[in-house]
Amino acid sequence: xxxxxxxxxxxxxxxxxxxDAIKYRGLTADRLRELGIDFVDIDDxxxxxxxxxxxxxxxxxxxxxxxxxxxxxxPHCNFGTEYLCARLAQDLNVPVLLWGPLDERPExxxxxxxxxxxxxxATGKVLRxxxxxxxxxxxxxxxxxxFERGLRDFMAVCSVVRTFRHIRILQIGPRPYDFFxxxxxxxxxxxxxxxxxxxxxxxxxxKEMKKAIEENTEVxxxxxxxxxxxxxxxxxxxxxxxxxxxxxxxxxxVKYGCQAGAIQCWNALQDELGxxxxxxxxxxxxxxxxxxxxxxxxxxxxxLMVEAAxxxxxxxxFADWTIRHPDIPNGELLQHCGPWPISVAKEKPTxxxxxxxxxxxxxxxxxxxxxxxxxxxxxxxGEYSLLLGNAKGVEGPTCMGTYLWIEVENIKRLEAKVVExxxxxxxxxxxxxxxxxxxxxxxxxxxxxxxxxPIEEKVKAYLRGE
Numbered sequence: 001x002x003x004x005x006x007x008x009x010x011x012x013x014x015x016x017x018x019x020d021a022i023k024y025r026g027l028t029a030d031r032l033r034e035l036g037i038d039f040v041d042i043d044d045x046x047x048x049x050x051x052x053x054x055x056x057x058x059x060x061x062x063x064x065x066x067x068x069x070x071x072x073x074x075p076h077c078n079f080g081t082e083y084l085c086a087r088l089a090q091d092l093n094v095p096v097l098l099w100g101p102l103d104e105r106p107e108x109x110x111x112x113x114x115x116x117x118x119x120x121x122a123t124g125k126v127l128r129x130x131x132x133x134x135x136x137x138x139x140x141x142x143x144x145x146x147f148e149r150g151l152r153d154f155m156a157v158c159s160v161v162r163t164f165r166h167i168r169i170l171q172i173g174p175r176p177y178d179f180f181x182x183x184x185x186x187x188x189x190x191x192x193x194x195x196x197x198x199x200x201x202x203x204x205x206x207k208e209m210k211k212a213i214e215e216n217t218e219v220x221x222x223x224x225x226x227x228x229x230x231x232x233x234x235x236x237x238x239x240x241x242x243x244x245x246x247x248x249x250x251x252x253x254v255k256y257g258c259q260a261g262a263i264q265c266w267n268a269l270q271d272e273l274g275x276x277x278x279x280x281x282x283x284x285x286x287x288x289x290x291x292x293x294x295x296x297x298x299x300x301x302x303x304l305m306v307e308a309a310x311x312x313x314x315x316x317x318f319a320d321w322t323i324r325h326p327d328i329p330n331g332e333l334l335q336h337c338g339p340w341p342i343s344v345a346k347e348k349p350t351x352x353x354x355x356x357x358x359x360x361x362x363x364x365x366x367x368x369x370x371x372x373x374x375x376x377x378x379x380x381x382g383e384y385s386l387l388l389g390n391a392k393g394v395e396g397p398t399c400m401g402t403y404l405w406i407e408v409e410n411i412k413r414l415e416a417k418v419v420e421x422x423x424x425x426x427x428x429x430x431x432x433x434x435x436x437x438x439x440x441x442x443x444x445x446x447x448x449x450x451x452x453x454p455i456e457e458k459v460k461a462y463l464r465g466e
Contacts (some may be wrong), residue, residue, distance in 0.1 A: 004155040004162075004311070007069035007092065008032065008039040009060055011051040011085055016078035017113040022048050024077040024101050024114075031142045037151060040067045051088065052081045061091045069094060071158035076100030079119035086123070086130040095161050095444050097154045098123060099137035099147075133443045138465035146465040153437055153463070156311040160441035163259070163308035167301060168196040170253050172205055173264030175295040181424040184297040188382065192446065195301060198256035202264065206272055208248035213240065218247045222283065229342055230279075231350040234360050241273050242351070242361050246280035253289060260300040261291040265337075266357065275361035278338035279351050282363050282402075285315060286341035292318045292426075293339055302377040302428040305386070309434035309441070315341040316430040317367065317402065321418060325396055330411040333396065333403060334429060338363030340402035344431070355400040367404035369393030372429045374406075375438060377447065380422035385448040387423050388435050389414070389455075404429070414452045436462050 010028060012021035025048070032039050040063065043049035045056050051074075064072070071094050074085050080100070089096045100116035107113070117139050127134050135157060137150035175182045189195040212219050222243035226232060232239060253261055261284070263269075265277050281291040290303035299318055306316045317340040325331020337354040338361075345365035354362035369392070376387040389408065396405030406429075408414055417423065435451075436459050442449040451459070 003038045004070045004158050005067065006037060006039040006155070006158075007064040007067070007072045007094075008041045008075075009051045009072060009085075009088060010049065010075040010077045011080040012048070012077050013079040013081050013119065014052065016115055018048065020113045021050055021077035025049055025075070027142060028075045028077070028101070031147070035148055035151065037155070039073065040064060040069055050077065051084055054084065057084050057088050060088060064092055070162050071095045071097060071154060073097045074099070074123070076116050076119045076123065078114040078116060080116070080123055082119065082123040082126040086126040086132060089127060089132045089134065090130050095154065095158050096127070096132060096134035097137055097151070098127070098134050099150070100139055102139055102141050135440055140465065150465060153440070156309050156434070156437040157441045157444070159308040159311050160305055160438065161444045163304050164441070164445045165194060167193075167260075167304060168198060168256070168258045169297055169300045170249075170256055170258040170261040171197045171199040171295060171297065172249070172252075172261060173202045173268065173295060176264055176266060179294050182294050182296040182298075182426075189297070192384070197297065198258055200252065200256075202268055202272065205248055205252065208251055209241070209244040209273075212244045212247040212251070219243045222246055226279070226283070226351065229348070230363070231348055233350060233352040238275055238360050241275045242279045245273065245275070245277055246283045249280060249284060249291060250289065260289060260304050262295045262297050262300045263291060263293065264295045265293045270357070270359045274359060276337060276354055276357060276359050278336075278354065278362040280361070281339035282341055282349070285317070285339060286343060288313065288315065290316065290318070291339065293336060296426050298376070298378045299426045299428065302375050305377060305438065305441075306373065306375050306428050306430050306434060309437040310430060310432050314430055314432050315343050316428050317341065317344045318426065318428055319404070321425050321427060324411065325394070325405055325407070327396075328394060328407055330409065331394060331396065331405055331407045332411055333399065333405055334427070335399055335401050335403040337401045340365070340367060344368060345402070349402075363402055364400055365402055367393065367402065368431060369404075370431055371433060372406065372431050373434045374427050374429050376423045376427045378422045378424065383422070383448070385422065385450040386438060386442055387417060387427070387450050387452060388438055389452040390433060390435060391429075409453045417450070417452045435459060439463075
């Protein structure tokens with residue numbers, strides 16, 4: 001995953017100790033290097049490497065834009081110059097992290113060298129006046145665990161925002177006729193969020209598949225990978241088609257500059273190829289290129305956001321909410337025909353026939369248990385939100401396809417959220433708690449966070465460093 005790059009703009013105010021501000025600028029930079037944080041400093045802007053002058057601020061804007069920073073870090077090394085911080089943040093339009101080192105005990109004569117906390121209060125007010133959203137990392141010491149945690153969470157927020165602002169999805173075919181649920185407003189997504197679609201017809205996909213089979217190298221490599229990592233219950237022709245479909249989709253995603261795909265997985269495709277695309281989707285999902293079913297554009301957006309929040313290569317899985325658990329009151333079955341990445345499975349996947357279709361090419365495997373995040377980006381009538389919450393994997397009856405039985409705090413509450421909307425029966429899961437990161441990222445992208453459990457105060461407490 002591409003490294004997140006922070007713009008490091010430590011700030012001071014003239015009436016407090018400049019030497020102490022310079023000292024903490026250096027200590028903070030050293031701590032960032034120790035943590036392996038990629039950052040761009042302003043040491044070449046002035047001798048102090050600090051933000052306190054308007055002319056310097058203009059040079060900083062130019063430098064940070066040239067370096068293409070993903071987030072702005074504003075350490076208040078003493079009180080700080082709040083209006084310059086706000087101007088800089090407004091001009092750069094990236095996520096902003098506001099923080100300052102905890103103040104020391106006053107000097108014996110009563111002098112205070114920094115008044116950092118007071119400066120943070122001032123900058124928070126001015127950022128709000130400028131209409132600039134920001135993330136606050138609690139006033140703490142550089143070696144406090146909450147400092148590292150807050151920085152890494154902020155970088156994950158930057159990853160979500162960067163991803164969301166540059167989404168282009170390959171739409172392979174229109175949605176299946178029967179799926180009114182997966183219709184989306186392409187113009188509105190572009191106008192509101194700059195999300196682009198690259199629609200192609202199915203014949204363009206099959207043409208690319210034929211080309212891949214003729215060239216053979218990538219198809220042969222994919223077949224070898226499948227045989228090594230899955231149990232195959234397909235004949236040679238069907239297996240070749242699965243591999244060629246995977247190669248073709250990847251070529252087209254690259255050709256059109258996309259980060260994800262959404263495919264009309266039934267039923268015209270089966271008439272052309274004689275296979276389901278689930279296993280091919282799974283292979284791309286394992287490579288970090290989300291491909292979702294039933295041309296669910298909002299599902300693809302969700303998958304990109306969730307994986308960006310993880311920031312460590314953890315793969316997501318695209319699922320149906322299906323049925324209640326027969327034995328666990330708050331249990332539910334997450335299932336789909338077989339598009340989940342191999343790394344999600346707790347057993348060796350099998351390529352076979354799916355639950356509801358008479359064509360091969362789907363995967364069967366139970367997913368790993370453990371704690372997961374569930375999410376769904378969706379909208380009705382011009383208003384968009386992100387459904388968010390936690391669940392845990394549990395034991396349950398054996399199923400077909402890729403599946404995971406989960407338990408949530410209150411299934412009736414969650415069920416009502418999905419039915420009453422703006423959501424549908426699709427969601428994205430990931431084996432990591434990224435709820436706080438996604439919740440915080442929503443403030444930067446104009447999407448309302450919608451928690452399906454009453455945990456908002458808990459999430460806010462986490463983000464405050466409690």
